[in-house]
Amino acid sequence: MTTKPLYERPVLVRHQLGHMNKMGAMQVNRPLTHIDGVPVEELLARYGSPLFVFSERTLRERHQELTSAFSRRWPKLRVGWSYKTNYLGAIARIFHSEGSWAEVVSGFEYEKAVALGVPPDHIHFNGPYKPEPVLERALVDEAMVHIDHFDELALVEKIAKRRGIRPKVAIRVNLVAEGIPAWSRFGFSLENGQARDAVARLVAGDAMDLVGLHCHVGTFILEPQAYRDAATKLAGFANELRSRFGIALSFIDLGGGFASHNTLRAQYLPGGVATPSFERYADAICDGLATLDVRPQERPTLVLETGRALVDDAGYLLSSVVANKRLADGRRGMVIDAGVNLLFTSFWYKHELLPGVETRGMPEPTVVYGPLCMSIDELRDTMLFPPMKVGDPVVFKNVGAYNVTQWMQFITYRPAVVLIGRDGRHALIRRAEQLADVIGPEEMPPWLEKH
Amino acid sequence: MNDIDRLRDLALSETGFLFDPYSGATFSLNPTAVTILRALRGSADRVAVLETLKREFDVQSADLEHDLDEFIALLRREGLVSREFGLS
Numbered sequence: 001m002t003t004k005p006l007y008e009r010p011v012l013v014r015h016q017l018g019h020m021n022k023m024g025a026m027q028v029n030r031p032l033t034h035i036d037g038v039p040v041e042e043l044l045a046r047y048g049s050p051l052f053v054f055s056e057r058t059l060r061e062r063h064q065e066l067t068s069a070f071s072r073r074w075p076k077l078r079v080g081w082s083y084k085t086n087y088l089g090a091i092a093r094i095f096h097s098e099g100s101w102a103e104v105v106s107g108f109e110y111e112k113a114v115a116l117g118v119p120p121d122h123i124h125f126n127g128p129y130k131p132e133p134v135l136e137r138a139l140v141d142e143a144m145v146h147i148d149h150f151d152e153l154a155l156v157e158k159i160a161k162r163r164g165i166r167p168k169v170a171i172r173v174n175l176v177a178e179g180i181p182a183w184s185r186f187g188f189s190l191e192n193g194q195a196r197d198a199v200a201r202l203v204a205g206d207a208m209d210l211v212g213l214h215c216h217v218g219t220f221i222l223e224p225q226a227y228r229d230a231a232t233k234l235a236g237f238a239n240e241l242r243s244r245f246g247i248a249l250s251f252i253d254l255g256g257g258f259a260s261h262n263t264l265r266a267q268y269l270p271g272g273v274a275t276p277s278f279e280r281y282a283d284a285i286c287d288g289l290a291t292l293d294v295r296p297q298e299r300p301t302l303v304l305e306t307g308r309a310l311v312d313d314a315g316y317l318l319s320s321v322v323a324n325k326r327l328a329d330g331r332r333g334m335v336i337d338a339g340v341n342l343l344f345t346s347f348w349y350k351h352e353l354l355p356g357v358e359t360r361g362m363p364e365p366t367v368v369y370g371p372l373c374m375s376i377d378e379l380r381d382t383m384l385f386p387p388m389k390v391g392d393p394v395v396f397k398n399v400g401a402y403n404v405t406q407w408m409q410f411i412t413y414r415p416a417v418v419l420i421g422r423d424g425r426h427a428l429i430r431r432a433e434q435l436a437d438v439i440g441p442e443e444m445p446p447w448l449e450k451h
Numbered sequence: 452m453n454d455i456d457r458l459r460d461l462a463l464s465e466t467g468f469l470f471d472p473y474s475g476a477t478f479s480l481n482p483t484a485v486t487i488l489r490a491l492r493g494s495a496d497r498v499a500v501l502e503t504l505k506r507e508f509d510v511q512s513a514d515l516e517h518d519l520d521e522f523i524a525l526l527r528r529e530g531l532v533s534r535e536f537g538l539s
């Protein structure tokens with residue numbers, strides 16, 4: 001483990017008159033006063049502040065961009081919507097209506113997908129821990145279970161024998177792809193032969209059929225080459241399974257990990273510039289898969305579990321200024337009513353933050369703090385930001401992924417979430433929390449009860 | 452005035468804000484550029500600058516020499532060093 005910052009090419013930019021410079025980090029951005037035509041101030045007045053807002057138009061457009069990029073290069077494509085990225089019912093339903101299956105990693109997510117009406121045999125079930133009753137239900141339901149380790153392989157065999165079923169399963173493999181650390185804690189290692197051993201064991205056990213390979217190389221992968229490597233290695237392994245065991249796979253799953261239009265904290269070039277298009281990822285993956293040794297009509301389905309790249313751009317967090325203060329070092333501190341408990345991803349990203357109203361006055365270096373009485377509650381380190389009055393709205397862009405699943409009820413309630421439909425209608429998709437939501441599950445032991 | 456002294460007179464902040472008192476121009480630099488400029492103020496020694504970069508950053512597969520030469524060219528272009536300036 002190194003703690004040194006990643007090397008980036010040296011950059012020096014002369015400031016131009018009018019705008020401080022051309023770089024995302026220092027650039028003063030135009031206000032964002034409307035989302036899909038709906039005024040930010042109207043949304044805040046109607047639903048309260050802070051407020052998460054999702055654009056149905058962007059959700060569908062991203063899904064269509066993804067499927068069209070891959071469909072032009074590979075005959076059979078399936079997207080498994082990565083529930084952990086955003087499992088709000090309305091969001092998942094939009095992706096399902098675009099044709100996505102579900103990709104889940106826990107009993108809870110499995111139940112949520114089924115409750116939303118996803119047929120169990122349209123669910124890919126990943127993850128290192130599937131409790132036995134949950135695993136049993138998924139196998140009996142004919143969900144696609146991705147086996148993560150040898151103990152789970154043994155458990156699947158046991159359940160299959162007990163229930164008299166012969167499940168179709170996939171195995172998860174991990175591998176070394178250029179430029180990224182291997183996530184070797186998930187799945188069977190391809191390089192050290194573990195994956196081959198797993199298949200040999202699975203075949204010898206004669207209790208299930210292997211129909212798929214899965215590999216999730218990592219997340220926010222800015223380099224498509226990593227996917228070319230992964231796809232090439234999976235294809236090579238599939239070729240070996242065909243010749244050695246006579247296995248004809250029905251799918252190869254490349255997992256998630258495409259970058260969204262965000263900017264990592266350690267990244268210099270803004271996400272809008274550095275993030276590869278779906279086309280570039282598709283080129284890399286389909287090049288790799290082209291090394292599969294099968295006739296075109298026998299090509300396996302390519303499965304993707306794209307999470308953040310599908311949903312990040314469609315999500316906004318609206319917030320309001322509650323105070324401006326001057327820090328000891330002269331910088332401005334701006335306190336807003338949304339904290340890191342809502343915007344988990346501010347630990348990862350330099351989020352793009354824009355005024356939600358037209359502003360006037362000279363921008364100055366500003367640190368943006370949330371309302372929590374905690375020193376970690378800093379949403380943006382120094383950025384140039386125009387003067388804002390108390391009550392003025394601000395807008396975080398590209399916050400649709402992971403926040404409304406990893407947010408915490410901490411110190412305060414979690415706010416409402418609203419969806420703007422394609423025709424400009426808007427509606428709550430999750431109401432704001434209230435006291436009863438928080439204290440509902442609590443119990444008072446008898447000896448503390450008042451009489 | 453020699454180039455090293457010229458570089459020493461630039462006002463360079465921690466955050467990569469650079470002010471050139473001779474021209475009044477301002478610039479933004481990323482951390483790599485800040486590190487190179489600081490090293491150059493010590494000496495214009497190629498090996499020393501490269502060593503500094505390797506010490507300060509997690510350098511994986513970058514072509515440091517090439518990046519450094521491009522950066523020096525940029526300093527010349529922006530008038531922050533003379534046309535004759537080069538690394539030893």
Ligand SMILES: Cc1ncc(COP(=O)(O)O)c(C=O)c1O
Nearest residue numbers: 082216219256257305306307308
């Ligand atoms: C197995 C699996 N699939 C898909 C995803 C979604 O990844 P991303 O949001 O980076 O696309 C993840 C995220 O960690 C994952 O673990």
